[in-house]
Amino acid sequence: METDRFEQITIGDEAEIFHVVTEKDVDSFVKLTGDDNPLHVDATYAETTSFKKPVVHGMLTASFISTIIGTKLPGKGSLWYEQSLRFLEPVRIGEKIRVWVKVKHKSPSQRILVLDTIVSGDGDRRVIEGEAKVKVLLPETKKKVNVMTDDKRGAVIVTGASRGIGAAIAIELGSAGYPVVVNYLNRDKNAENIVQAIRNKKGKATACKADVSDAEAVRMMVDMALSEFGAVSGIVNNASASIESVKFSDLSWDSFQKHIDVQIKGAFYLSQAVLPHLVQNQKGIIVNIASVVADNTPPTKWVPYNVVKAALITFSRSLAVEYGAKGIRVNCVSPGMTQTDLIANIPDKAKMLTKMQTPLRRLAVPEDIASAVAFLFSDKAAFISGQNIRVCGGIVMM
Amino acid sequence: MGALVMKQKIFQIMSRIMDVPVEQLTKESSPDTVEKWDSIQHMSLVLALEEEFNIIFSDSEIVELLSIELIIEIVSLKLASQ
Numbered sequence: 001m002e003t004d005r006f007e008q009i010t011i012g013d014e015a016e017i018f019h020v021v022t023e024k025d026v027d028s029f030v031k032l033t034g035d036d037n038p039l040h041v042d043a044t045y046a047e048t049t050s051f052k053k054p055v056v057h058g059m060l061t062a063s064f065i066s067t068i069i070g071t072k073l074p075g076k077g078s079l080w081y082e083q084s085l086r087f088l089e090p091v092r093i094g095e096k097i098r099v100w101v102k103v104k105h106k107s108p109s110q111r112i113l114v115l116d117t118i119v120s121g122d123g124d125r126r127v128i129e130g131e132a133k134v135k136v137l138l139p140e141t142k143k144k145v146n147v148m149t150d151d152k153r154g155a156v157i158v159t160g161a162s163r164g165i166g167a168a169i170a171i172e173l174g175s176a177g178y179p180v181v182v183n184y185l186n187r188d189k190n191a192e193n194i195v196q197a198i199r200n201k202k203g204k205a206t207a208c209k210a211d212v213s214d215a216e217a218v219r220m221m222v223d224m225a226l227s228e229f230g231a232v233s234g235i236v237n238n239a240s241a242s243i244e245s246v247k248f249s250d251l252s253w254d255s256f257q258k259h260i261d262v263q264i265k266g267a268f269y270l271s272q273a274v275l276p277h278l279v280q281n282q283k284g285i286i287v288n289i290a291s292v293v294a295d296n297t298p299p300t301k302w303v304p305y306n307v308v309k310a311a312l313i314t315f316s317r318s319l320a321v322e323y324g325a326k327g328i329r330v331n332c333v334s335p336g337m338t339q340t341d342l343i344a345n346i347p348d349k350a351k352m353l354t355k356m357q358t359p360l361r362r363l364a365v366p367e368d369i370a371s372a373v374a375f376l377f378s379d380k381a382a383f384i385s386g387q388n389i390r391v392c393g394g395i396v397m398m
Numbered sequence: 399m400g401a402l403v404m405k406q407k408i409f410q411i412m413s414r415i416m417d418v419p420v421e422q423l424t425k426e427s428s429p430d431t432v433e434k435w436d437s438i439q440h441m442s443l444v445l446a447l448e449e450e451f452n453i454i455f456s457d458s459e460i461v462e463l464l465s466i467e468l469i470i471e472i473v474s475l476k477l478a479s480q
Contacts, residue, residue, distance in 0.1 A: 349471045356465050
C-alpha cells in the first residue's frame with residue numbers, strides 16, 4: 001500500500017539539488033517564454049551595463065525550486081501554490097547552483113508545508129531567497145472491492161430456506177457459487193430437496209434444522225457452516241412466521257411475540273453469531289428479507305408482520321452503519337406480494353387487485369426476489385450498503 | 399344464478415360496453431388491453447353491471463373493477479353476500 005508522504009515529513013527536514021546553468025538552458029528559456037532581453041542573451045550589450053556579462057534569467061534559476069518541491073521535498077503530489085522571491089545577486093552561465101529547501105512549518109489539518117527556499121551560486125553566495133507554501137495532496141484511495149472469487153467463497157446461511165422465497169434464494173446463491181446452508185424448522189423433506197436441487201446444479205449445500213429464535217441452535221448452525229465449508233461469507237435472514245389476518249382487538253401478545261421471535265430475534269442471533277467471523281475476514285454480506293408493507297399504507301389486520309418488517313429495515317441500517325468500516329455490507333430486499341404459501345390465506349380478490357395495481361401487472365415470484373439477493377451477493381453490489389431494494393413491480397415507488 | 403351464467407353475462411356486458419367482440423375478451427382483459435376502457439366507459443360498465451345483477455357497488459369497489467377477473471370476483475362476492 002502507498003504510504004502517505006505528508007505523514008513522514010517533519011519540521012526541519014531539508015533537501016537540496018545542484019545544477020550547472022548552461023547556454024542551452026538560457027536558449028530554451030528564451031524559446032519558452034519569449035524573454036530575449038539582451039541583458040540575458042547578448043554579451044556585447046551586457047558589456048555596456050554594470051553587469052558586464054550576460055545574466056541568467058532570475059526565473060530560470062528560481063524554476064529549480066519547482067524541481068526540488070516536485071521531486072524531493074515534499075515530492076510527488078505536491079501543489080506549490082505560493083512563493084515569495086528576493087533576487088539577491090546575478091547568476092552567470094556556467095555557474096553551479098545549489099537549490100535548498102527546509103521545512104519551517106507543517107499544518108496537518110490542511111496538509112500544507114511552509115518551506116524556506118534558498119538558491120546559492122558559486123562560492124556559496126546566496127542568489128535567491130524566499131518562502132514557499134505547498135499543499136501535499138492526499139493520495140486517492142482506490143476503490144475497495146472485497147471480491148469473493150469462487151474458491152474464496154464461504155457459505156451463506158439462508159434461514160427459512162425449505163420453501164418459497166428462501167428456497168429460491170438458496171438455489172440462486174448455490175448457482176452463483178456460494179456453498180449454502182439451507183436452514184429450516186419443520187420441513188425436513190423440503191429442505192433435502194432444495195439441497196439436492198443445488199447439488200444437481202454442481203453447487204454445494206447442506207440442510208440444517210435450527211430454530212432461529214434459539215441462540216444456542218443458531219450458534220451450532222454457524223459452527224456447522226464453518227466446519228463444513230471452512231468460512232462464512234454471509235447470511236440471509238428470511239425466516240418468517242405465518243401471516244394471520246387478525247383484527248388488532250383480537251390479537252394476542254403471543255401471536256405478536258411469535259413474529260418478533262422468528263424475524264427480529266432470529267436476525268439478531270444469527271447476525272451476532274456470524275459477525276465475528278465476517279469481521280475477521282474484513283468482508284461479509286448480510287441481506288434481510290423485509291417487505292414493502294413497511295413502506296406504504298400497511299395491510300389491515302397484519303400488525304405483527306407489518307411491525308417486524310419495519311423493524312428489520314431499521315435493524316439492517318443500524319448494522320450497516322456499525323459494520324461498514326469493517327467491510328461488511330448490510331441490505332434489505334423488500335418483496336411485494338409474492339406467490340408463495342405465505343399468502344395462501346389472502347383472498348383471491350386482494351391478490352388480483354394487487355396485480356392490477358402493480359405497474360408491471362403481476363405478482364412477484366420467488367425467483368424475482370432471489371435474483372435481487374444474488375445481486376447483493378455479487379461483486380457488482382460492492383458499494384451498496386444500508387439500502388432497501390424493493391422487488392415489487394413498482395407498486396411502491398420511493 | 400350459476401357461476402358460469404354470471405361470467406357469460408359479464409363478458410357480454412363488457413363486449414357491449416367496450417365495443418369488443420366477446421371472443422377477443424379474456425379474464426385478463428383490462429384497461430391495459432381494451433382500448434375503449436376509459437373512465438367514461440368504466441362508469442357505463444358499472445351501471446350496466448349494477449342493473450344486470452341488481453347490486454350496488456361502493457365507491458371503493460368501483461375503483462377495484464380493474465379487470466374482468468376482478469369484476470367476476472367482486473360480483474361473485476356481492477351476489478354471495480345478498
